[in-house]
Amino acid sequence: MLELINISKKFKTDFWSKEFTALESVNFEIPEGKIVGFLGANGAGKTTLIKIIMGFIKPNRGNVKFDHKLGKNRNEIFNNLGYFPERPYFYPSLTGKEFLEFVGQLNGMKKASIQFKVKEWSQRFNMEKYLDRIVRSYSKGMLQRLGLISSVLHDPLLVILDEPLSGLDPLGRKEIRQAIGQLKDEGKTVFFSSHIIPDLEEVCDRVVFMESGKVKYSGEIDSLLSSNNQNFKIRVYSDCNLEIKSNVVEKKRTEKIINFEVSASVKDAFLAEVLSQGAQILSVSLEIKSLEQVFYAKENLINV
Amino acid sequence: MSEVKSYFIVLKYSYLELIKSKILVQMIIMGIAFVSVIYVATEFSYGVPHRMASDFGLGLISLSCVGISIFLGVTLISKEMENRTVYIVLSRPLSRTSFIFGKISGMALILLCNVLVIGSLALSYCHLLGGEVGKVMLLALLFTFIESILVLSVTILFSLLVNSVLAVIGSITLFIVGHVLTDTMNFIELRISHFPHLIVEAISYLLPNYSKINFRDYVYYDQLIPSSYIFNAFIYGITYIAFILILISIIFRNKNLD
Numbered sequence: 001m002l003e004l005i006n007i008s009k010k011f012k013t014d015f016w017s018k019e020f021t022a023l024e025s026v027n028f029e030i031p032e033g034k035i036v037g038f039l040g041a042n043g044a045g046k047t048t049l050i051k052i053i054m055g056f057i058k059p060n061r062g063n064v065k066f067d068h069k070l071g072k073n074r075n076e077i078f079n080n081l082g083y084f085p086e087r088p089y090f091y092p093s094l095t096g097k098e099f100l101e102f103v104g105q106l107n108g109m110k111k112a113s114i115q116f117k118v119k120e121w122s123q124r125f126n127m128e129k130y131l132d133r134i135v136r137s138y139s140k141g142m143l144q145r146l147g148l149i150s151s152v153l154h155d156p157l158l159v160i161l162d163e164p165l166s167g168l169d170p171l172g173r174k175e176i177r178q179a180i181g182q183l184k185d186e187g188k189t190v191f192f193s194s195h196i197i198p199d200l201e202e203v204c205d206r207v208v209f210m211e212s213g214k215v216k217y218s219g220e221i222d223s224l225l226s227s228n229n230q231n232f233k234i235r236v237y238s239d240c241n242l243e244i245k246s247n248v249v250e251k252k253r254t255e256k257i258i259n260f261e262v263s264a265s266v267k268d269a270f271l272a273e274v275l276s277q278g279a280q281i282l283s284v285s286l287e288i289k290s291l292e293q294v295f296y297a298k299e300n301l302i303n304v
Numbered sequence: 305m306s307e308v309k310s311y312f313i314v315l316k317y318s319y320l321e322l323i324k325s326k327i328l329v330q331m332i333i334m335g336i337a338f339v340s341v342i343y344v345a346t347e348f349s350y351g352v353p354h355r356m357a358s359d360f361g362l363g364l365i366s367l368s369c370v371g372i373s374i375f376l377g378v379t380l381i382s383k384e385m386e387n388r389t390v391y392i393v394l395s396r397p398l399s400r401t402s403f404i405f406g407k408i409s410g411m412a413l414i415l416l417c418n419v420l421v422i423g424s425l426a427l428s429y430c431h432l433l434g435g436e437v438g439k440v441m442l443l444a445l446l447f448t449f450i451e452s453i454l455v456l457s458v459t460i461l462f463s464l465l466v467n468s469v470l471a472v473i474g475s476i477t478l479f480i481v482g483h484v485l486t487d488t489m490n491f492i493e494l495r496i497s498h499f500p501h502l503i504v505e506a507i508s509y510l511l512p513n514y515s516k517i518n519f520r521d522y523v524y525y526d527q528l529i530p531s532s533y534i535f536n537a538f539i540y541g542i543t544y545i546a547f548i549l550i551l552i553s554i555i556f557r558n559k560n561l562d
Contacts, residue, residue: 051562056560076397106398
C-alpha cells in the first residue's frame with residue numbers, strides 16, 4: 001500500500017545552530033490489509049516521518065511510493081487516504097457536525113452520504129449526542145474521537161493515525177483499539193504510531209520500531225516474538241544435590257525445590273538429566289516474552 | 305472534486321467559523337461605539353455636522369477594516385499551523401493554493417460585512433443629520449474595502465515569512481508608508497538630486513501605494529473625480545492584490561509545515 005524508500009531528513013532549529021538528523025535512511029513498507037504499528041519513544045522521528053508521508057514537509061533524500069490502488073495523482077491518493085494528526089485541534093467555533101460536514105465535502109462526499117456516515121461512526125464512538133456542541137467544549141477524548149471519525153468518514157483504503165490513543169482513558173483506548181480492529185476487518189490498511197507497546201501488541205500484525213531516526217525493526221510481531229529466545233521455566237523437586245551439565249540458569253532455590261530457566265534447545269536434555277538423577281519435575285511452562293520485554297532488551301531485535 | 309469547488313468549501317467554512325466566533329456581534333458593537341464617537345464629534349462642529357459625520361465615519365471604517373485585516377489576518381494562517389488544523393484540511397484532496405485562497409476569501413467576506421455594517425450605521429447617521437450619501441462616498445467605501453484586502457494580503461505574506469509580532473509591525477509600517485508615499489515623492493522631487501530620486505521612485509513602485517486607492521480625501525474636500533482616475537486606481541488595487549496573492553501561493557506551496 002505504501003513504501004518508504006531511503007527517507008532522510010535533517011533540521012536546523014535556527015540559523016546559527018547545527019543541523020540535526022531527524023531521520024536517516026528509513027526504509028519499510030506497509031502491506032495492504034494489515035495493521036502496522038509504528039513504535040518509538042518521544043523524539044524518535046515518528047511524527048516527522050508521518051508528515052513526510054502526508055507531504056507536509058519534504059525529505060532531504062528519498063521518496064514515498066503509494067500503491068496504484070490508492071490513485072494516480074495526489075488528489076486521487078488523498079481521497080483514498082485518511083489521516084489523524086497527533087494532538088488534533090479543530091475549528092473551535094464550529095460544531096462537531098459542521099466540522100465533519102466540512103471535511104466530508106472536501107472529500108467529495110454528498111450531503112446524504114456524510115449524514116449517514118457521521119451517524120454510523122458517531123454511534124460506534126458514542127459521540128452522537130455531542131455532535132451539536134461546539135468543538136471548544138469538547139474534552140480531550142471527544143477531540144480524539146472526532147478526529148478519528150474525520151479520518152474514516154470518506155471510507156479510505158489507507159488510514160494513517162498519529163498517536164490516536166494518546167490522552168485517552170482506558171475505556172476510550174479500548175474503543176479506539178476495537179475501531180482499528182474493525183477497520184482491518186473491513187479490508188482497510190491501518191498505520192498508526194504510538195509509544196505505548198501493549199496497545200500495539202493487541203491490535204497490530206506488523207510493527208516498525210524506530211529509534212533516533214533509524215528503523216531498528218520492521219516485520220511481523222509474531223515472527224519477532226518467536227525468533228527471540230523463548231525460554232522454559234522448569235520447577236524441580238530433589239532430595240539430593242543435582243549435577244547439571246546442561247547450560248541452564250538456576251533462578252531460585254528453596255530447600256528442595258529449584259527453579260530453572262532453560263532454553264528450548266537444551267530443554268529435552270536437561271529434563272533427561274534431572275530425571276536420571278531421581279528428581280521430580282513439578283512443572284514445565286513456556287515463558288512467552290511480551291513485545292514490551294523484547295523491545296526493552298533491544299539487542300535482541302532481529303530484523304525479519 | 306475540482307479545485308474551484310474545494311476553494312468554495314474552504315471559503316464557506318472559514319467564513320462560518322469567523323462568523324460563529326462572534327466577530328459580527330463585535331462589529332455591530334464597534335459600529336454603535338463609532339456612531340457615538342461621531343455624535344460627540346458633531347457636537348463640536350459648527351454648522352456642518354453631517355460633514356463631520358461623514359469624515360469621521362469614513363475614517364473609522366477604514367481604521368476598523370485595517371485593524372481587522374492586520375490583527376486577524378496575521379493569525380489566519382499561522383494559527384492553522386500552530387493548532388495543526390492545517391494538517392487535517394491538507395490531508396484531503398485539495399491543493400494548498402485552494403486552501404489559502406479560500407481562507408483569505410473567507411476573511412475578505414468578513415471585511416465586506418464590516419464595511420457594510422459600520423458603513424450603513426455611519427452613513428445612516430450622516431443622512432439623518434442632513435448629509436447626502438453621494439457617489440463619491442460610496443466610491444470611498446468601495447476603495448476602503450479594496451484597501452483592507454490589500455492590507456490583509458500584505459499581512460498574510462509577512463506572516464508566512466516572519467513571526468506574528470514582526471508581521472504586525474511590518475504591515476502597520478507599510479500601511480503608514482504607503483499612505484505618505486505620494487506626498488513624500490512630491491517633496492523629494494524638490495529636495496534631492498536625480499539618482500537618489502530614481503532609487504526612491506523604484507522603491508515607491510515596489511511598495512503598496514495606499515494613497516492611490518484612498519478616496520476619502522475626495523469626500524472630505526468635496527471634489528469631483530475623473531472616471532479615468534477611478535478606473536486606474538481600481539486596476540492598481542486589484543493588480544497589486546493579485547501580485548501579492550501569487551507570491552503568497554508560491555510561498556505557501558513550498559513551505560515546510562512543521
